Structure formats: C-alpha cells, structure tokens
Amino acid sequence: MRVSVIGSGDADPPAAEAAAATGRLLAERGHVVVCGGLGGVMEAACRGASEAGGRTVGILPGDDPSAANPHVEIPIATGMGNARNVLVVLNGDAVIAVSGSTGTLSEIGHALDFGRPVAGIDTHDLPGVEAVETPRDAVEYVEANG
Amino acid sequence: MRVSVIGSGDADPPAAEAAAATGRLLAERGHVVVCGGLGGVMEAACRGASEAGGRTVGILPGDDPSAANPHVEIPIATGMGNARNVLVVLNGDAVIAVSGSTGTLSEIGHALDFGRPVAGIDTHDLPGVEAVETPRDAVEYVEANG
Amino acid sequence: MRVSVIGSGDADPPAAEAAAATGRLLAERGHVVVCGGLGGVMEAACRGASEAGGRTVGILPGDDPSAANPHVEIPIATGMGNARNVLVVLNGDAVIAVSGSTGTLSEIGHALDFGRPVAGIDTHDLPGVEAVETPRDAVEYVEANG
Amino acid sequence: MRVSVIGSGDADPPAAEAAAATGRLLAERGHVVVCGGLGGVMEAACRGASEAGGRTVGILPGDDPSAANPHVEIPIATGMGNARNVLVVLNGDAVIAVSGSTGTLSEIGHALDFGRPVAGIDTHDLPGVEAVETPRDAVEYVEANG
Numbered sequence: 230m231r232v233s234v235i236g237s238g239d240a241d242p243p244a245a246e247a248a249a250a251t252g253r254l255l256a257e258r259g260h261v262v263v264c265g266g267l268g269g270v271m272e273a274a275c276r277g278a279s280e281a282g283g284r285t286v287g288i289l290p291g292d293d294p295s296a297a298n299p300h301v302e303i304p305i306a307t308g309m310g311n312a313r314n315v316l317v318v319l320n321g322d323a324v325i326a327v328s329g330s331t332g333t334l335s336e337i338g339h340a341l342d343f344g345r346p347v348a349g350i351d352t353h354d355l356p357g358v359e360a361v362e363t364p365r366d367a368v369e370y371v372e373a374n375g
Numbered sequence: 376m377r378v379s380v381i382g383s384g385d386a387d388p389p390a391a392e393a394a395a396a397t398g399r400l401l402a403e404r405g406h407v408v409v410c411g412g413l414g415g416v417m418e419a420a421c422r423g424a425s426e427a428g429g430r431t432v433g434i435l436p437g438d439d440p441s442a443a444n445p446h447v448e449i450p451i452a453t454g455m456g457n458a459r460n461v462l463v464v465l466n467g468d469a470v471i472a473v474s475g476s477t478g479t480l481s482e483i484g485h486a487l488d489f490g491r492p493v494a495g496i497d498t499h500d501l502p503g504v505e506a507v508e509t510p511r512d513a514v515e516y517v518e519a520n521g
Numbered sequence: 522m523r524v525s526v527i528g529s530g531d532a533d534p535p536a537a538e539a540a541a542a543t544g545r546l547l548a549e550r551g552h553v554v555v556c557g558g559l560g561g562v563m564e565a566a567c568r569g570a571s572e573a574g575g576r577t578v579g580i581l582p583g584d585d586p587s588a589a590n591p592h593v594e595i596p597i598a599t600g601m602g603n604a605r606n607v608l609v610v611l612n613g614d615a616v617i618a619v620s621g622s623t624g625t626l627s628e629i630g631h632a633l634d635f636g637r638p639v640a641g642i643d644t645h646d647l648p649g650v651e652a653v654e655t656p657r658d659a660v661e662y663v664e665a666n667g
Numbered sequence: 668m669r670v671s672v673i674g675s676g677d678a679d680p681p682a683a684e685a686a687a688a689t690g691r692l693l694a695e696r697g698h699v700v701v702c703g704g705l706g707g708v709m710e711a712a713c714r715g716a717s718e719a720g721g722r723t724v725g726i727l728p729g730d731d732p733s734a735a736n737p738h739v740e741i742p743i744a745t746g747m748g749n750a751r752n753v754l755v756v757l758n759g760d761a762v763i764a765v766s767g768s769t770g771t772l773s774e775i776g777h778a779l780d781f782g783r784p785v786a787g788i789d790t791h792d793l794p795g796v797e798a799v800e801t802p803r804d805a806v807e808y809v810e811a812n813g
Binding site: 601602603604606607608622623624625626627628629630631633634635645647649 | 747748749750752753754768769770771772773774775776777779780781791793795
C-alpha cells in the first residue's frame with residue numbers, strides 16, 4: 230500500500246528518529262512512502278525508506294522538483310502551495326503523522342475527510358487519530374485499517 | 376475586512392442559528408462573508424449576511440457556480456474538490472468556525488498555517504483557536520485580531 | 522452573465538484599449554467581468570467595467586488579494602500559480618481573449634475544453650476561437666453563444 | 668530527464684502508435700514518461716515505456732489512483748479536474764504532444780508558459796511548438812532542448 234507520512238518540516242531529533250524508523254519499517258514491509266517532499270519529518274521518513282530500499286514519492290508545494298529532499302525518488306512539483314497538502318494525503322491509503330504543527334493539522338483534517346485511517350506519534354490529539362507509541366504500532370495500525 | 380465562516384454542510388439548528396447570527400453581525404459591521412458556498416453553516420452565514428445587506432462570496436468544490444446556496448452573491452467554482460478549502464481560508468483576513476467536522480478541521484489547520492486569527496463557536500478545541508460563546512464574541516475577536 | 526476577459530499582463534496600447542472597451546461594454550450590458558486580476562489586459566478590462574459601474578472579479582495566482590489591480594472589486598487569491606488560469610475561465614459563461622501570449626493560450630485551451638464560447642480580438646488563431654474585429658463584435662458573439 | 672507526453676484520451680490508431688513508439692524510445696534512452704494517466708495517447712505512451720522497462724508517472728484528474736491506465740507505475744491522484752493539466756507539464760523537463768484536442772492545447776499553453784520545449788507530432792500548429800514527423804525526431808528534439 231501507499232502510506233502518507235506527515236509532520237513538521239523542522240522536526241526535533243526524537244521526531245526525526247521516529248519518522249526515519251517509520252519510513253524504514255514501511256519500506257521493509259513493501260509499502261511506498263508518500264510525503265510532502267521537504268525537510269524534517271518528510272526527509273527523515275524518506276531517508277529511512279530509501280535506506281531500506283523502499284520507494285518514496287514527494288509532493289512539493291513549489292514548482293521545482295529539485296527542491297525535494299535527496300531521499301525522494303519521485304518528486305512531484307505542484308506550484309500550488311499549501312493546496313498540495315490535499316494531494317499528500319489523497320495519495321496514501323493511510324496516514325502516519327509524526328509530531329507536526331498547523332500544516333500537519335490541515336493534512337490530518339483532509340485525511341479524515343477522505344476517510345483515511347490516521348495513526349499519530351506525538352501529534353495532535355484528535356478524534357479519529359489513533360495515538361500510538363512507536364513506529365511499529367503506527368505501521369501495524371495502518372496495515373490493519375488501510 | 377473579509378471573514379471566512381466555516382463549518383459543517385449539514386449543521387444542526389443551534390449551529391445554523393449561530394452561523395446566521397455571525398453572518399448578520401459581520402454584514403452589519405461592513406465585513407464580507409467568505410465561505411465554501413454550500414449548505415449548513417455556509418448557507419446560514421450567507422443568509423444572515425445577505426438579509427443584513429452584506430456581501431457574500433462562496434468558493435465551491437465543484438465546477439458549477441449554480442451549485443452555490445441561494446444567498447451567495449459571488450460564487451467561485453473551482454472544480455478542485457477539497458483543495459478549495461485552502462482558498463476559503465486564504466480569502467479571509469480572519470476565520471470564524473461554527474461547529475463543524477473533519478472538513479472544518481482541515482480549514483482550521485490551513486487558517487492557522489496562514490497565520491489567520493481563528494475564533495470558534497462549539498468547534499474543535501485546538502491551540503490557536505479562540506473558543507468563544509457567542510457570534511458577537513467571535514466577531515469582536517476577529518475584528519480585534521484580523 | 523459572467524464573461525472571462527483574458528490576455529497578456531503587459532498589453533500594448535491597442536490591446537489595452539480593446540480590453541477597456543470590452544470591459545465597458547460588458548458592464549453596460551449588465552455582465553460581470555472575470556479575469557486573472559493582474560495588469561495589462563486584465564487591468565484594462567476591469568477599469569473599463571468599473572468605470573461603467575460594472576462588477577469585476579479577479580482570480581489571482583498568488584496568495585495575496587491585495588496584489589489585484591485597483592479595478593478589481595472582488596479579488597480571489599489562490600496561491601496556485603498558473604493553475605488559477607483554469608478557474609479564470611471556469612467562472613465565465615463565455616470568454617473574450619484580447620491579444621495575449623502563452624498564458625492566454627492555456628486559458629483558451631481550458632475554455633474550449635469546458636465548452637465555453639470564445640471570441641478573440643487579435644489573439645491566437647485557433648479552431649473554436651471566433652476571430653472578431655471589435656469589442657462590440659466580441660460581446661455580441663458571447664451574448665449570442667454564452 | 669522527465670518528459671511529459673500529452674495528447675487525447677481517445678487517440679486514433681496512428682496517434683496511439685506514435686505515442687507508444689515515443690514512450691518506448693524515451694524509456695530506452697533512460698527518460699521517465701510523465702502523463703495524465705488516462706487512456707488514448709497517455710496509455711499508449713505508458714505502455715511503450717513500460718514494455719521497454721521505463722518508468723511512468725500518471726497525474727490524474729480524479730481522486731482515485733486506481734483510475735490510472737494499467738501501464739502507469741506511479742499514479743498521482745489530484746481530485747483537481749483539469750487543473751491537473753498544469754501539473755502534467757510542470758513535471759516534465761520537456762513535452763511531446765501527439766495529436767490531441769483542447770485539453771492538449773491547454774497543456775501546450777502551460778508548457779510554453781513554463782518555458783518548456785515542446786515537440787509536436789500531428790498536433791496544434793503553434794509558434795513555439797516544434798512540428799516533427801516521427802517519435803525519434805520528437806525525442807531528439809527534447810533531448811537537445813530540455
């Protein structure tokens with residue numbers, strides 16, 4: 230399946246570590262990582278997936294595909310700014326949120342609106358978001374519900 | 376100023392009443408109501424504003440401007456589905472949320488991401504959303520912070 | 522009806538004059554001018570319509586409504602870059618192209634794709650675009666076919 | 668490089684054949700095919716590329732990735748309707764148009780607006796579009812100019 234990994238573009242070390250572990254696990258289990266293509270959680274998730282031989286898609290706000298972090302295999306430029314957040318979650322069968330701020334909140338809203346299952350590690354506490362402790366819990370949740 | 380009024384497309388009577396009162400107050404104070412153009416909270420806010428002689432803009436998910444509720448003065452079709460949520464909040468100097476579900480959550484996320492002040496009546500309890508009791512409180516909050 | 526007036530953002534004097542006359546005529550006949558909100562043909566059309574007491578809508582590529590030319594009554598910010606071209610023609614019942622370059626070409630393509638009638642003054646020579654000599658001819662064509 | 672192959676969703680046999688040959692050549696030379704993900708020219712180009720072991724990206728108008736033709740390796744759903752045309756050409760370093768109607772015209776307009784080189788096989792005759800006879804000519808043109 231394809232899993233959108235969302236979170237802040239300037240993640241602190243624990244968030245980056247969780248995102249990298251999430252990406253790695255997703256790749257090991259044969260899933261594609263979809264993200265917003267930039268830094269922080271997005272980059273860590275792509276790095277984790279990429280190091281495990283997995284596929285990564287980065288859907289960017291700007292119009293330059295080369296703005297993607299170096300671990301994005303398939304960059305998609307949109308030039309649409311924050312409206313690209315909609316595409317990030319639309320292209321996952323499920324969503325894992327790691328930490329994150331207001332942009333992540335908008336993506337969680339869209340994900341729930343599209344009926345996607347959402348697992349969250351240290352993120353917004355919201356109805357519909359399954360709060361989990363570890364990347365493994367997150368991946369298992371989305372595998373069971375995606 | 377322009378104020379985005381957001382909330383569910385199938386509001387219950389108290390939410391519709393609050394939205395209508397919000398629209399009316401905004402119009403009486405010379406503000407433009409921007410919304411998603413459909414039913415429920417959106418329609419009630421437009422009705423309130425329209426009855427008070429105010430201007431209403433409805434930014435629609437579909438490609439048919441005539442799908443707007445009858446109290447929208449300026450319908451804008453987008454054909455972009457939920458990505459139009461971004462435009463709804465982008466075109467307000469401030470946002471008032473009335474009740475609402477996951478679509479509203481995505482709009483709150485985008486609004487906060489754009490740095491818009493957000494007042495909420497019986498809506499998601501989130502940092503950055505000023506919870507208020509009445510339409511008057513909501514309008515005064517956005518006037519003071521927009 | 523609503524008529525999208527499209528053309529270059531840096532129109533030469535004859536194009537600006539034709540656009541202004543088109544805007545004026547549309548307003549005199551009770552139509553709303555929809556455009557891309559910026560300079561050149563867009564600004565001239567809005568100026569003509571505005572001076573004749575008509576309504577003008579400007580759908581902008583950027584995220585700042587105040588970037589609209591001063592004759593836009595209702596600015597709509599999109600933050601979507603050139604994807605806003607689609608919205609410009611989607612929100613007209615018909616389209617009048619005045620001169621214009623590649624951006625205008627994309628709008629003509631979308632307009633024809635949406636089945637909108639298109640009149641053109643000194644613009645791309647394309648099947649489906651009714652080449653006319655004067656603003657009056659253009660307005661009469663779209664009134665007859667919109 | 669990435670090359671956007673654009674054209675009608677219901678191509679006649681010669682157009683489909685040219686599109687398939689174009690996709691095959693692009694893949695053989697190590698390029699990625701980007702397209703609108705649906706049938707006709709898009710499907711033929713993806714089939715050609717895919718049979719030659721190349722990579723294919725399909726950027727879809729709807730919100731369901733499974734609507735992509737079976738030769739799309741990486742489907743990207745947008746839910747944005749025709750506004751996705753912008754993304755199709757934005758994600759190619761160059762564009763090859765094969766036959767095509769008004770949707771293709773809009774894409775050519777956007778491509779030229781973004782400054783992309785455009786080669787055309789039996790398509791719209793427009794300044795800026797290099798009319799070529801064969802898929803090989805098209806690929807060589809975009810390689811030399813992309």
